[in-house]
Amino acid sequence: MEPAIRAEGVHKAFSSVVAVDGLDLRVERGEIFGFLGPNGAGKTTTLRMIADLLRPDRGVLRVLGSSPHDARPRVGYLPEERGLYRDLGVMECLVYFAQLRGVSRWVAARRAGALLERLGLADRARAPVRELSRGLQQKAQIAATLMHEPELVIFDEPFQGLDPVNVEVVRRLIQDLAGEGRTVVVCAHEMSLVESLCGRLAMIYRGRIVLTGELTAIRAQFSPDAFDVLPAPVAEHWPEVGSVEAIPGGSRLFLRTGASSSDLLRRLAASGMSVTEVSRVRLPLESIFLRVVGS
Numbered sequence: 001m002e003p004a005i006r007a008e009g010v011h012k013a014f015s016s017v018v019a020v021d022g023l024d025l026r027v028e029r030g031e032i033f034g035f036l037g038p039n040g041a042g043k044t045t046t047l048r049m050i051a052d053l054l055r056p057d058r059g060v061l062r063v064l065g066s067s068p069h070d071a072r073p074r075v076g077y078l079p080e081e082r083g084l085y086r087d088l089g090v091m092e093c094l095v096y097f098a099q100l101r102g103v104s105r106w107v108a109a110r111r112a113g114a115l116l117e118r119l120g121l122a123d124r125a126r127a128p129v130r131e132l133s134r135g136l137q138q139k140a141q142i143a144a145t146l147m148h149e150p151e152l153v154i155f156d157e158p159f160q161g162l163d164p165v166n167v168e169v170v171r172r173l174i175q176d177l178a179g180e181g182r183t184v185v186v187c188a189h190e191m192s193l194v195e196s197l198c199g200r201l202a203m204i205y206r207g208r209i210v211l212t213g214e215l216t217a218i219r220a221q222f223s224p225d226a227f228d229v230l231p232a233p234v235a236e237h238w239p240e241v242g243s244v245e246a247i248p249g250g251s252r253l254f255l256r257t258g259a260s261s262s263d264l265l266r267r268l269a270a271s272g273m274s275v276t277e278v279s280r281v282r283l284p285l286e287s288i289f290l291r292v293v294g295s
Ligand code: ATP
Pocket: 014, 017, 018, 019, 037, 038, 039, 040, 041, 042, 043, 044, 045, 046
């Protein structure tokens, strides 16, 4: 089976502005994939091409094994900008959008009811969209994205305007979507959320993918060969340790070149020191992002 998304050498320019410049991307079916990059990197342009709202100038773009146009009925796209009808009631609006996608009114009403319940919006079902706060409108828009039960869901900034409780509601919803076998692409600036959701990711910078792969492998690749040890052992002269840095309540021990982590752990055990915590240092995604595209 072809992957959910396959892009090879995709290019898109707006007159003289090159937004996407030879982009290669592969998103497997059923995964939650993070799509990251600084402002203006080309994320939204890429997502809009996948959702068949823009056409690439050149390159290969396949979505769910078809052209983006043919795949469109099976794709849900949450755009960055809001697009609900402000004067319609929330439920009415969701049903209307689903009917545009060919869902019967009866099925749409049932799905809308379930989604509004799931998103904690059931008590606002009859309220006109314009009366909802920004965060609640965001949740209604997420519901609208899912009304036709898409196989591939593309979320451009799904967490914007949400309080921490609602962030968690949406985070769980995304996990459930993947649990149902759907593919989810999440484009978000909240690195810790991406980290908690995505198994694989890609970083785009100036229209090109500059980093892609498994999150755990990326974190291992960028992290120093070091362990945090609490409380601080007296390790300055151990042959396995190249340098020591103080951290709150303990020390960060950087391995000397050629020393292995098991050498260090054996040394720690043999030292007889009472150690309460040992953890391998893993850079947060935010630090990796800053290192890769921050400059
Ligand atoms: P952000 O995180 O700020 O939303 P982004 O990564 O989504 O950024 P894009 O919106 O894809 O970035 O924009 C990439 C580049 O293409 C930018 O230089 C932007 O100004 C330009 N661009 C995007 N859409 C258009 C358009 N319709 N007309 C002209 N230029 C555009």
